[in-house]
Amino acid sequence: MTIPNMITIMRLLLVPAVVLAMLQARWDWAFAGFLVAGISDGIDGFIARRYRLFSRLGAYLDPMADKLLLVSVFVVMGFAGELPLWLVVTMVSRDGLIICAVLLSSVMALNTAAQIALAALVLGELAFSVHLDPLRPALILLSGVLTVASAAAYLVAWLRHMSGYGEGSQTSNTKSGNSNTDT
Numbered sequence: 001m002t003i004p005n006m007i008t009i010m011r012l013l014l015v016p017a018v019v020l021a022m023l024q025a026r027w028d029w030a031f032a033g034f035l036v037a038g039i040s041d042g043i044d045g046f047i048a049r050r051y052r053l054f055s056r057l058g059a060y061l062d063p064m065a066d067k068l069l070l071v072s073v074f075v076v077m078g079f080a081g082e083l084p085l086w087l088v089v090t091m092v093s094r095d096g097l098i099i100c101a102v103l104l105s106s107v108m109a110l111n112t113a114a115q116i117a118l119a120a121l122v123l124g125e126l127a128f129s130v131h132l133d134p135l136r137p138a139l140i141l142l143s144g145v146l147t148v149a150s151a152a153a154y155l156v157a158w159l160r161h162m163s164g165y166g167e168g169s170q171t172s173n174t175k176s177g178n179s180n181t182d183t
Contacts, residue, residue, distance in 0.1 A: 111146035
């Protein structure tokens, strides 16, 4: 485990302490914990860059620690009446959408893995004349669900792309002097 990852884990462990301090109206302790978390975020990033201590775990943990701290603090401040609820809902919803997008991209990669596993399983069953009945139906179901989810994601991306198709064409024609309006 790298030093930046250990610092990030410490930052994750600070989140409940900051929330507890806020719930007990110990704003001084909450502020101190939040400040330590913020400074440690900068330190672990500096160490990771300076000494090239990047890791896959750190790539997941660091943003997760940041989001968990911010979402927790915003939610508690919203319920304490220190921030307007519309802002808290907007901020949490945005982060929720980001998390969903990340999960969706993972689903797309998982879809390929599930399809490869299913193809290998069926080919293996046929090659060795075995039947792995509980596994095969499970992989068929998983592949089907992930394929539908992946197709839906691609469809949404395609529809967004197509809805923007042709935008600005009138502006570019007008700028080049090729206006289609007769006077």
